[in-house]
Amino acid sequence: MADFMKTDYSNNSGNSYEPLPTGTYEMIINNAKENATQSGAETLQIDLLVRNDLDKVPELAETNAKYHNRHVFMDNWKRHATNQYDLDGFQYILQAVKVPEGTPLKSIDDFIKLITGAAVSVYVKKEDNTYKGETTKVNRVAPWNFSETKFPDVQHEYKKSSKPAAKQTASSGKDNQADPFANNGDSVDISDDDLPF
Structure with a gap:
């Protein structure tokens, strides 16, 4: 009888839940949503x-190749003094996803729709965080650590549970090829010339 398998732990290095090592990673903005703490502090995560x-990709051997499919969560807290988000910080993210200059956004929902599903390059920092006397390692991402992806041809394969709600990139305006029928609830206009009958 043939063996069922042979143990091989060489690919296990990136499967821990420890924070990612400091570095630049090619990422997808998988999701963005507003949250609040029990004390009422609000964030766009x-x-x-x-x-x-x-x-x-050789230059990503120590980042994406080792840590693909890992998540990093970035909180953007509303300022206590104004109860508003730091909109200047959001500009870096919008620029990284290539939203054209002068594009009006009427709400935080507009911002979320424009960035969700977009590919970006992100500098992630691993640092100490002390809370209630206990120090742990965490990942931090600042808005100015976002830049345009160096690899715009996205072939990322999603696990079913992590697929972004919106799959539209701001740069192309086209739906992701993985789901050509997704329209995010918008109406579809089809002319008679487009119909085969």
Whole structure:
């Protein structure tokens, strides 16, 4: 009888839940949503997902190749003095996803729709965080640590549970090829010339 398998732990290095090592990662903005703490502090939390389609890129051997499919969460807290988000910080993210200059955004929902599903390059820092006398390692991402992706041809394969709600990139305006029928609830206009009958 043939063996069922042979143990091989060489690929286990990136599967821990420890914070990612400091470095620049090619990521997808997997999701963004508003949250609040029990004390009422409000945040826009951005879920960044390390792309899994760049394992063979030599310059990403120590980042994406080792840590693909890992999530990093970035909180953007409302300022206590104004009860508003730091909109200047959001500009860096919008620029990284290539939203055209002068694009009006009427709400935080507009911002979320424009960034969700977009590929970006992100500098992630691993640092100490002390809370109630206990120091742990955490990942930090600042808005100015976002830049345009160096790899715009996204071939990332999503796990079913982590697929972004919106799959539209601001730069192309086209739906992701993985789901050509997704329209995010918008109406679809089809002319008679487009119909085969």
